[in-house]
Amino acid sequence: MSGRRHAVPAPGGSGSGREGDVSPDLWPAPTASAPVHATVTVPGSxxxxxxxxxxxxxxxxxxxxxxxxxxxxxxxxxxxxxxxxxxxxxxxxxxxxxxxxxxxxxxxxxxxxxxxxxxxxxxxxxxxxxxxxxxxxxxxxxxxxxxxxxxxxxxxxxxxxxxxxxxxxxxxxxxxxxxxxxxxxxxxxxxxxxxxxxxxxxxxxxxxxxxxxxxxxxxxxxxxxxxxxxxxxxxxxxxxxxxxxxxxxxxxxxxxxxxxxVEPDLSNAQPFMAAALVTGGTVVVPDWPRRTTQPGDALRDLFTRMGGTAEFTPEGLRFTGSGAVHGIDADLHEAGELAPVLAAVAALADSPSRLRGISHLRFHETDRLAALTREINALGGDVTETADGLRISPRPLRGGVVRTYEDHRMATAAAVLGLVVPGIEVENVATTAKTVPDFPGLWHGMLAGHP
CATH class of the missing domain: 3.65.10.10 (Enolpyruvate transferase domain)
Structure with a gap:
C-alpha cells in the first residue's frame, strides 16, 4: 500500500467518511494482464x-x-x-x-x-x-x-x-x-x-x-x-x-x-462476474440457486444484455464475457444495490447507458448517485446524475484515487475499473468487510485463477 492519506469531501452528506474525513491507506487495484478464468466462492447473503x-x-x-x-x-x-x-x-x-x-x-x-x-x-x-x-x-x-x-x-x-x-x-x-x-x-x-x-x-x-x-x-x-x-x-x-x-x-x-x-450473496458475486465481462474471461460461482428471492439474480440477465453469457452447470453458474461490453438501459428499481458496479462496467462499454429507478440510492451508505458521478468523472468519465438515476457515456479513463465514502459497493466498483484502467488506487478497501470479509484476498485469488 502506498501509505498516502488525503482529505475526503463527502457527496451528499458530511457523514460519508469517518470522523475528520481522513482516508486510510490506498489500495492499488490490480490490472488484469489476461482474461480472468476462475471459480469464486462468494460468502453468504x-x-x-x-x-x-x-x-x-x-x-x-x-x-x-x-x-x-x-x-x-x-x-x-x-x-x-x-x-x-x-x-x-x-x-x-x-x-x-x-x-x-x-x-x-x-x-x-x-x-x-x-x-x-x-x-x-x-x-x-x-x-x-x-x-x-x-x-x-x-x-x-x-x-x-x-x-x-x-x-x-x-x-x-x-x-x-x-x-x-x-x-x-x-x-x-x-x-x-x-x-x-x-x-x-x-x-x-x-x-x-x-x-x-x-x-x-x-x-x-x-x-x-x-x-x-x-x-x-x-x-x-x-x-x-x-x-x-x-x-x-x-x-x-x-x-x-x-x-x-x-x-x-x-x-x-x-x-x-x-x-x-444461507444462500451465497448473489449481489456480492457481481464484481467477479463483471471481471469476466470486462476482460473477456469466465467466472464460475458455485451454489448459485436456480430459484431465489435475491435481487442479485438479475445479474444473469443484466450482464447477458451487456455482452456475456450465463449458464447453469454442475459446478455452479458459469458466466463468460465475449470480449465486448455493451451499454444498457436498465430499470434497477428492484435491484438498486447492483447500480455501483453496473455503473463501473457501463463506463467501460462501447455505447452509452442509462440506469433508472434508483433515486433511493441517495439514502444508502452514501449518496451513491453523487459518489459514482464524482468518482468516475474524476477519472475522465462522463456520468450525469438524473432525477432517478445516472446517464453514462463511455470515455477513455485514466488512473487516479477513487474515494469510497465508507461504502463497500463503491470499493468493489473501483476494483472493477482497475482491471482495465492502470493506476487506480482505492481508498479504504477495508470497507468491503461490511459484506465480504476478505474482498482483496478473493480478488487477487480470482486473478491468479483459483478460488
Missing amino acids: KSVTNRALVLAALADGPGLVRRPLRSRDSLLMAAGLRALGVRVDDLPNGDWRVLPGALRGPAAVDVGNAGTVMRFLPPVAALAEGEVRFDGDPRARERPLSGVTDALRALGVRVADEGRGTLPLTVHGTGAPTGGTVGVDASSSSQFVSALLLAGPRFERGLEVRNTGPTVPSMPHIRMTVAMLRAAGAHVEALGDGGGPDRWRVAPGPLLGRDMT
Whole structure:
C-alpha cells in the first residue's frame, strides 16, 4: 500500500467518511494482464443472514443458521440481539446457534452503518421490557429511520429521537405491544416494511403494514422477508389493488426455531462476474440457486444484455464475457444495490447507458448517485446524475484515487475499473468487510485463477 492519506469531501452528506474525513491507506487495484478464468466462492447473503438471525431470535425454540455471512453487518446484528438478551453461540464451523430468551433492557445497540440493523431491531426492541438505545457511525445518523419510528409510535410504542427521524434514538419497550394496522412511507427503503413484518408475529394482534408512499424500491427484499416468515411458520398475506402488493398482513403466532442454510450473496458475486465481462474471461460461482428471492439474480440477465453469457452447470453458474461490453438501459428499481458496479462496467462499454429507478440510492451508505458521478468523472468519465438515476457515456479513463465514502459497493466498483484502467488506487478497501470479509484476498485469488 502506498501509505498516502488525503482529505475526503463527502457527496451528499458530511457523514460519508469517518470522523475528520481522513482516508486510510490506498489500495492499488490490480490490472488484469489476461482474461480472468476462475471459480469464486462468494460468502453468504447478508440479507438472508440478518433476517434469519432476527427470526431465530423471535422463535419459540432454538435455531441454527448455517453458512451465515460473517461480516461487519451480520456481526453487528448478532451483537445487537445479544444485547437484547438473545443467546447467539459461535460454533467451530462458523455456524450460529440461536437460543431465544426474554428480550429486555436497558440495552445499547451499535448499528454501525448497517441498514438492516438500524431498521430491523427497533421493532424487536419494542418487544423488550425496558429501554433500548440505538446509535451508529456518523453516516448512520444521516440515514432515514422515520418510516420505522413513526410506525412504532402509531402503534403505541414510545420512541425518543427528539423529532429527528434518525439516530440516535431510544425505544421504550413494553414487552407486549398491541399491533394492528399502520401506514408507512416506504419510498426511500423497503427495509421499513421488512422491519415491521419480521417482528409482526410477536405483536398481540399481529400487524398490517400499508405503504403510503408513491412506490416501494427493492421489492425482492420484501418478497424475501415474506418467504422467510412463511418458512418460520408465520401466516403472511401480500395484498394490493391491481398494480402489485402495497399492503402486507402478518398474523400473530409463534415462530418456529429451525435449521436454515444461507444462500451465497448473489449481489456480492457481481464484481467477479463483471471481471469476466470486462476482460473477456469466465467466472464460475458455485451454489448459485436456480430459484431465489435475491435481487442479485438479475445479474444473469443484466450482464447477458451487456455482452456475456450465463449458464447453469454442475459446478455452479458459469458466466463468460465475449470480449465486448455493451451499454444498457436498465430499470434497477428492484435491484438498486447492483447500480455501483453496473455503473463501473457501463463506463467501460462501447455505447452509452442509462440506469433508472434508483433515486433511493441517495439514502444508502452514501449518496451513491453523487459518489459514482464524482468518482468516475474524476477519472475522465462522463456520468450525469438524473432525477432517478445516472446517464453514462463511455470515455477513455485514466488512473487516479477513487474515494469510497465508507461504502463497500463503491470499493468493489473501483476494483472493477482497475482491471482495465492502470493506476487506480482505492481508498479504504477495508470497507468491503461490511459484506465480504476478505474482498482483496478473493480478488487477487480470482486473478491468479483459483478460488
